[in-house]
Amino acid sequence: MTNQELIAVLAKRLNWTKRQVGEVLEDTLSIVKSNLEDNNSINIQGFGLFETKKKGERISVHPTTKKRSLIPPKITVSFRPGQSIKENLKRIKTDE
Amino acid sequence: MNERLTLQDLIDLLAEKQGRTKKDAESFLRELFAVITENIENNESVKIKDFGTFKLVKVNARKSVDVNTGESIEIPSHYKLSFIPDKSLKEAVNRPFAHFESVLLEDGVTFEKNVEEELESVDVEEYEIEIDEIESIENNEINPFLAESSPKNATEESDEEIDQTVKDDQLEQEDTNNFFSQSENEAIGNENNVSLNEEKESVPNTIDDNEEVPTKNYLTYSSVDDEEMDMDDGSYIYKEGFDKKWTIIVVILIAILSFVAGYFYSSSTISHSSDNESTLLEDDSAMLYQEEDTLSTPIEEQLMATAKDTLDKNIDQPANVKDVSDKPSTSDKVKKVKLKQGRTMRMMGLEYYGNKSFWVYIYEENKSKIPNPNSIPLGTELIIPPASKYGIDANDPKSVEKAISIEQGIFKKFK
Numbered sequence: 001m002t003n004q005e006l007i008a009v010l011a012k013r014l015n016w017t018k019r020q021v022g023e024v025l026e027d028t029l030s031i032v033k034s035n036l037e038d039n040n041s042i043n044i045q046g047f048g049l050f051e052t053k054k055k056g057e058r059i060s061v062h063p064t065t066k067k068r069s070l071i072p073p074k075i076t077v078s079f080r081p082g083q084s085i086k087e088n089l090k091r092i093k094t095d096e
Numbered sequence: 097m098n099e100r101l102t103l104q105d106l107i108d109l110l111a112e113k114q115g116r117t118k119k120d121a122e123s124f125l126r127e128l129f130a131v132i133t134e135n136i137e138n139n140e141s142v143k144i145k146d147f148g149t150f151k152l153v154k155v156n157a158r159k160s161v162d163v164n165t166g167e168s169i170e171i172p173s174h175y176k177l178s179f180i181p182d183k184s185l186k187e188a189v190n191r192p193f194a195h196f197e198s199v200l201l202e203d204g205v206t207f208e209k210n211v212e213e214e215l216e217s218v219d220v221e222e223y224e225i226e227i228d229e230i231e232s233i234e235n236n237e238i239n240p241f242l243a244e245s246s247p248k249n250a251t252e253e254s255d256e257e258i259d260q261t262v263k264d265d266q267l268e269q270e271d272t273n274n275f276f277s278q279s280e281n282e283a284i285g286n287e288n289n290v291s292l293n294e295e296k297e298s299v300p301n302t303i304d305d306n307e308e309v310p311t312k313n314y315l316t317y318s319s320v321d322d323e324e325m326d327m328d329d330g331s332y333i334y335k336e337g338f339d340k341k342w343t344i345i346v347v348i349l350i351a352i353l354s355f356v357a358g359y360f361y362s363s364s365t366i367s368h369s370s371d372n373e374s375t376l377l378e379d380d381s382a383m384l385y386q387e388e389d390t391l392s393t394p395i396e397e398q399l400m401a402t403a404k405d406t407l408d409k410n411i412d413q414p415a416n417v418k419d420v421s422d423k424p425s426t427s428d429k430v431k432k433v434k435l436k437q438g439r440t441m442r443m444m445g446l447e448y449y450g451n452k453s454f455w456v457y458i459y460e461e462n463k464s465k466i467p468n469p470n471s472i473p474l475g476t477e478l479i480i481p482p483a484s485k486y487g488i489d490a491n492d493p494k495s496v497e498k499a500i501s502i503e504q505g506i507f508k509k510f511k
Contacts, residue, residue: 001135003145013127024124027113029147036189040099047129072196079179088137089175
C-alpha cells in the first residue's frame, strides 16, 4: 500500500479531504520523528512501540574480499508490535 | 529524553501542531493505525513516505522447550510484523553518531571480546562515559602486556631501539583507544628515527590530538603494503580479565611521576620568564633535558609507558626552546610539505614552529586546499608559511594564546 492509497482510504473513512489527511499525516510523522531523535519512545496501545536502540561497534568481514572492517556504533529505530497485532498474526495461515 | 509517549500524548501534540480539536486528532490517529493494521493482516505491506515500511516477515518453525514442563515443543511458523525505517529517519535518529565511519582493519588486530551489544534507551552521554571507562581500563590492560614485551627487547637491542619500540607500543596503545586503523601505527613506526623523535612528543599528548587524527584516518585510509608492516609482539590482545591490583599500582605510580614531571615543568617556566638571553635558556634547557633523560631510562625499566606521556609534555617545553635557539633560519623559509599518512598539522606546527597550536597558521595558509581541517586527503601539498608572516613565536605566550584562540574558533566551525 503506498502513501497515496493510505491517504485515500483515510480520507474516505474520516470524510476529510485528501489534502487535509496528507497534512495531518505529515505532522504526525514529524512528531514521531522528532521524538525518536530525542531518544523518546512512542507507545501506541494495541499497535506497537517505536523506540531507539544503540548498537555497539563490531568487526565485520566482507564475504568476498575477506576484508575486516570496524563498524562504528550507531543508533537505530526499532518497532515492537503490540499484543493484539501479534495475536492476529498468529491466526494467519502460513503455507508450509 | 528517554520519555515514553503514549497515544494520548501524540494526540495532544498533533492537535496542537495542526490547530485541530483533540477529537479530530484522536480519530485520525486511531484510523491511521487501524488502516495500517488491517493492511498488515492482509499481508500487504504499508509504505509511508519519509518514515518507513511496515511489512510481514515469515518466521520458520523452530524447535523449542516449553517453559513450564521442560518438554520440547515446536513453535510453529508464523508471521511477524517488521518495521524498516526510511533513510531520512535513520539518519535523523543517528545524528549523534553521524560522524563515525567504518574503518578497514589490517591483519594482526584482534579483539577477544566481541564488542556487539545492544543497549536499550541509554543516554548518549552515558554511552560516551562508558567508552571512556572502557578506554581507561584498556589503557591499564595494555600496560602489563607492554611490561612483558619490553624487557625482552632490552636484552637484545640497544638503548636507542628501546626508545623506538616503546614509542611504537605507546603509539599503538594510544591508537587502540580510538577507532584507529592499524596502519597508522606501522606507518609511524617505520618512519626514520629523526622525524619520529619529534612526532613521539606530540602524539601521546592531549585527547584533542587524537580526535583530529582518528577522523582523518577514517577517510584517508589506504592499504599499507604487507612488507612494510613490522608487527612486533605489539599485536595487542585485549584480555578480558585484567589484574585490578596491577591497575591500582600503575595509577599510583603515574600520579607520583606526574608530580615529579610537573615540578620540572614549573621550574622550566620560571627560568623561562626570568631571563631573556638565549644562551642562558639554552643552558637551562640542556640541563633540564639531561635530567629528563635520566628519568626516562628508569621509566623504561619500570615500563610506565603512560607516565612517559606527561614527561613528553615536559620534553615539549625545553625542545621548543631548543628549536628556536638552534635553528632561527627555519622561521624564515617557506616550505612545501606533502602530507604523509599519519601526519597531522599539529605535528607540523610543532616541527616548524615549536608549538602544536601553530597548526592554525598552516591551516590558514592552505585554506583553499583544506575544506575540513579534521580530514585532509593524503598527499596534499601544504605550504608552510614563514613564522614571521603570522607572528609565530613559540617563546611568546601571547602568540601561543592567539593561536589557541584561533584554534577554538576553527573547532566551533567544524565540530
